[in-house]
Amino acid sequence: MEQIQVGDSNFCGGGSTRSDGNVLVGASPRLDTLPEDCISMVISHTTPRDACVVASVSKTIKSAAQSDLVWETFIPPEYAxxxxxxxxxxxxxxMYLSLADDSVLIDDGKKSFWVEKSSGKKCYMISAMDLTIIWGDSPAYWQWNTVPESKFEKVAELRDVCWFEIRGKISCRMLSKGTHYSVYAVFKRANNRSHGFDHTPIEAGVGFVGKEATKTFVFLEPGGRDPRGGYRNTGVSHAAVSRAFRTRRPWMRMPREEEVEGEKEAGGNVVEEPKERGDGWSEVKLGKFEINDVGCGDGDEIEFTLMETQMGHWKSGLVFQGIEIRPVKEEKVVTK
Incomplete structure (x- = not known):
């Protein structure tokens, strides 16, 4: 939490007032001797986590920290x-805690919204219904099903495609200013089975529309042993996958451990693998971006892609719920 110099001459009028009406500039009264609405105003400029921490100082500050004046500032007005x-x-x-503990549907049920509990930053999931899925309107390739564990009315189940491509966008104005975001694909295996993804790197891209996107590779199946070559996917670097595609070589040999470590030391990004979530779905990180303190223009959008069109083999058996956009944990953000 930001440290507040209570005795600063610019704070709430500056200093304290003696019985003769003169202001003692530079005096440092206790924070809880100030008017409660003044204390609330100060706390409202921090974060929800800070408001909870400072509430333990005294009964007066606790009352101010729990006031509607404080928590109303943490609730995005458009979603209250x-x-x-x-x-x-x-x-x-x-009301704030309800938005942090559970998401609400917006945009005719095609997006869900919630706030990160500790910071109040905006989070979204864009449903598969709101994404552009190549051949998504053809029942021979994709099916639209209802599953009880999904946030949305429909999810997209992949039946069989060789051209795999999913795209989506979100307006920058919907996101929190001064925030680093990560983008995740949220999916699961249909009936615990899938085909064509176990040894196939998928190209992912995240970036502002009209500018070059940051691209990487992800796996939609967890690392396992390749029966053709006996190598694991885990730890494969983005550089290694890029070389395979540039030379159009089959994805048959994974780099040795010393090759992976060398590329890590050289600053190479390791290819992301899916991780299981607590809600029964899996997620894989597609990339990240930053919304600066100024924010974005009216037409600025973030675009994200997930595609595999190079290998040409058939893929099936994944169920896509959507794309999730949530803040990077602040302690992991490194500012140079």
Missing amino acids: SLVPRSLNCSSKKE
Whole structure:
């Protein structure tokens, strides 16, 4: 939490007032001796985590930290009305926590929204219904099903394609300013089976529309032993995959451990593999981007892609729920 110099002459009028009406500039009264609305105003310029921490200082500060004046500033105004009335929230803090603990559907049920509990940053999942999926309208290649564990009415189940391509966009104005975001594909195997993804790197791209996207490679199956060559996918670098595609060589030999370590030391990015989530789905990181403190223009958008069109073999058996966009944990952000 930002340290506040209570005795600063610019803070709430500056200093304290003596009985004779004169202001003692530079005096340092306790924070909890200030008017409660003044304390609340100060806390409202921090974060939800800070508000919870500072509430332990004293009863007066706790009252100020839990006030509606504080928590209303943490709730994105455009989504305040979306909190279900059935929750009967008695305070703005309860309303905030409901947006942090559970997502709400927006844009006719094609997106879900929530806030990161500790920071109040905006988070989204864009449903498969709101993505551009090549051949997605052809039942021979993709099916649109309802599954109870999905946030959305429909999910996209891959039946069989050799040209695999998914694209999506989101307006920058929907996101939080001054925030580093990561983008994830959220999916699962259909009936615990899939085909054509176990040894196939998928190209992922994330970037601002109209500018060159940052590209990498991901696997949509966890690392395993390749029966053709006996190598594991885990630890394969982006550089190694790029070389394979540039030379159009079959994806048959994985680099040795010393090759992987050498590329890591040279600054190479390791190809991302999927991780299981607590909600029964898997996710794989596609990339990241930053919304600066100024924000974006009206027409600025972030675009993300997931595609494999080089190998030419058939792929099937994955169920896509959507693309999730959430803030990078602040402690992991390195500022040079």
